[in-house]
Structure formats: C-alpha cells, structure tokens
Amino acid sequence: MLRTALELDGYRVLEAGDGDTAWELIAAHRPAVVVTNVQMPVIDGLELSALVKANGYDTNVIVFTAPMAIEKEAIEKGTRLPAADTVQALLEEVRRLSASR
Numbered sequence: 001m002l003r004t005a006l007e008l009d010g011y012r013v014l015e016a017g018d019g020d021t022a023w024e025l026i027a028a029h030r031p032a033v034v035v036t037n038v039q040m041p042v043i044d045g046l047e048l049s050a051l052v053k054a055n056g057y058d059t060n061v062i063v064f065t066a067p068m069a070i071e072k073e074a075i076e077k078g079t080r081l082p083a084a085d086t087v088q089a090l091l092e093e094v095r096r097l098s099a100s101r
Contacts, residue, residue, distance in 0.1 A: 019043025032098045034061045060097040
C-alpha cells in the first residue's frame with residue numbers, strides 16, 4: 001500500500017527485506033528519504049538511521065513503525081518518529097522531507 005502510494009506520487013521506491021540490504025541500497029543510491037521499520041532482521045531501523053548519520057549522508061530517515069518505548073532511544077540516535085499513523089500522513093512527511101533536500 002505504501003509503495004503504491006509513493007510510486008503513484010512519482011517516487012522511485014527501493015525495497016529491502018532486511019537492514020543489511022537496506023544499508024547497501026542506501027550506500028549505492030543515496031536516497032533523499034528512507035522509510036524503515038524499527039524491527040528488521042540483521043540491522044534494525046534505529047541502527048540503520050545511525051549508520052546514515054555516521055556516514056554523513058544527506059538522507060532523511062523515517063522510522064514508520066515503532067513502539068513508544070523506544071522513543072527516547074530514537075531521539076538519542078537522531079531518528080525521527082513522526083506522528084504518521086496513516087499512509088497519507090506518511091506520504092505527506094516523505095514529500096516534506098524530499099523537498100527539503
């Protein structure tokens with residue numbers, strides 16, 4: 001559903017089944033925005049966000065699904081936990097972050 005909404009909005013979407021593959025795609029393509037899940041195999045969404053920051057990439061990382069218990073940890077790692085609780089709200093956040101790059 002999210003992929004379709006992003007593609008219909010004109011975005012090129014790359015998908016990864018785990019955080020390691022996601023990191024490889026980020027390093028190769030340097031996207032404007034990454035939407036990730038906090039619970040991914042190999043490298044989780046928070047670790048992925050930290051890697052992006054540590055490598056100085058100009059990529060905004062959105063952790064879309066995350067329990068509130070990790071909010072403090074996310075903030076400490078510089079990760080955004082938007083209040084996007086619908087695909088439309090997430091799409092608007094992606095638009096905003098893409099425009100700011």
